[in-house]
Amino acid sequence: MWFTGTGSSVVGAAWANSAAASMLDLDDGHRRARGHPGAAVIPVAFAVAAEMGAGLEDLIASIVIGYEVGVSIAAARTTYGTTGTWSSYAVVATAAALRCASCSVVEHALAIAGESAPNSLFMSAPPLSFPTPESSDIKEGIPWSVVTGMLALDLAEGGFTGPRNILDSGLLYRFADVSPxxxxxxxxxxxxxxxxxxxxVHPPLEATLKLIEQYQLDAKAIEAIDIETYGGALRIANQTCPATLVDVQYSIPYCVALAGLAGRESLLPLTIDCLTYEGVSALANKVSLTVDAEIDKQFPARTLARVTIVCGGRRYVSEVTEPRGEAGDSLSWEELKAKYVAATRFHATGAQQKQLLAAVEELRSKADLEPLKACMSTSFEKSIARPNA
Structure with missing residues (x-):
């Protein structure tokens, strides 16, 4: 289990690392899938690669295969489903590639996984339904999809069968619209x-921060923040007085207010201090959310928002804003390294951070996986003092 110095079974390690990635909410995502393949695929790939003694090329190939299968199936769905509803397919593909499973085993494993995956019926309901889903540690069901996907492969290898024609259902999937x-x-x-x-949260967050920085606004003096965005963004809980960090992660008003008052670094990473930061709930209650028809038409291909801030009796209106890091304008390698350093600053020393970055550079330049494996198997758990709220 990464950076803990503790081991587990293959399924246990994959589940723990997937849960950590999902809980942090800093994992990658994919527009066509409308979800987060990496939090399922990558923990499984590393766990099964260790089980099989696989090398770097096989590890990378399994990750690529997992993304291909998972995103393709997610994109073919005729109805929206959170990541956990389709990532079990990606898990099967990833693990099967490393175990060199037969075609017959893969067929049944995919079918078992598809039928056994988290249903997420409540979280996958249409936008603006009642009641609004309550944020919880289940989130999108990604870690449980890891368990169901890996057990589906184990079952299929033991002769257990699944409904292999599940993906032929035109009611559930439309592969004609998906690239080969x-x-x-x-x-x-x-x-x-x-x-x-x-x-x-990211589009209105970026737009708000740009306005505050451009016009040197005092967040404490803001009278109102009006956010125009797409319907899906109104589907999350959006609490203005959150009780947990998960509540914060699913709240546009609170994250916007927190970043305005405490700076963007307060969200990389989130810490328990954010729940008691002075004035955040008060400012969050001044945030309004509405759906803009033109912006809504572009979702899910693009996630956009327009923000209007009222401060000192004046109105400041942003451009229609897209969050940074999209595939068409990806972060540079230096930006990704800076993100890692910022995100781990409370849980790793500077020496530990450098150790991991050096291991990744060894992998990139020399195709040597061993330094990274050694680094990931050691404990990086160190509580580092952080500023009080």
Missing amino acids: LGESLHICNAYYKLYCCCRH
Whole structure:
């Protein structure tokens, strides 16, 4: 289990690392899938690669395959489903590639996984339904999809069968609208987050911060923040007085207010201090959310928002804003390294951060996986003092 110095079974390690990635809410995402393949695929790939003694090329190939299968199936769905409803397919593909499973086993494993995946019926309901889903540690069901996907492969290897025609259902899937596997690798079109919160939060967050910085606004003097965005963004809980960090991750008003008062670094990473930061709930209650028809038409291909801030009796209106890190304007390698350093600053020393970055550079330049494996197997758990709220 990464950076804990503690081991587990293959399923246990994959579950723990997937849960950590999902809980942090800094994992990558994919527009076509409307979800987060990496938090499921990558923990499984590392766990099964360790089990099989696989090398770097096989590890990377399994990750690419997992993204291809998972995103393709997610994009073919005729109805929206949170990541956990389709990432179990990606898990099967990733693990099966490393175990060199037969075609018959893969067929049944995919079918078992598809039928056994988290249903997320409540979280996958249409936008603006009642009641609004309550944020919880279940989130999108990604860690449980890891368990169901890996057990589906184990079952299929033992002769257990699944409904192999599940993906032939035109009621559930429409593959005619999906590019053939391998035509344009899905893993090359993932987006990256710069804040530990739901992607729906990022467009208005970026727009708000730009206005505050451009006009040197005093966040404490803001009278109102009006956010125009797409319907999906109104589907999350959006609490103005959150009780947990998960509540914060799913709240546009609170994250916007927190970043305005405490700075963008308060969301990379989120800490328990954010729940008691002075004035955040008061400012969050001044945030309004509405759906803009033109912006809504572009979702899910693009996630956009326009923000109007009223401060000192004047109105400041942003451009229609897209969050940073999208596939078409991806973060640079230096920006990704800076993100890692910022996100781990309370849990790793400077020496530990440098150790991991050096291990990744060894992998990039020399195709040597061993330094990274050694680094990930040691404990990086160190409580580092952080500023009080």
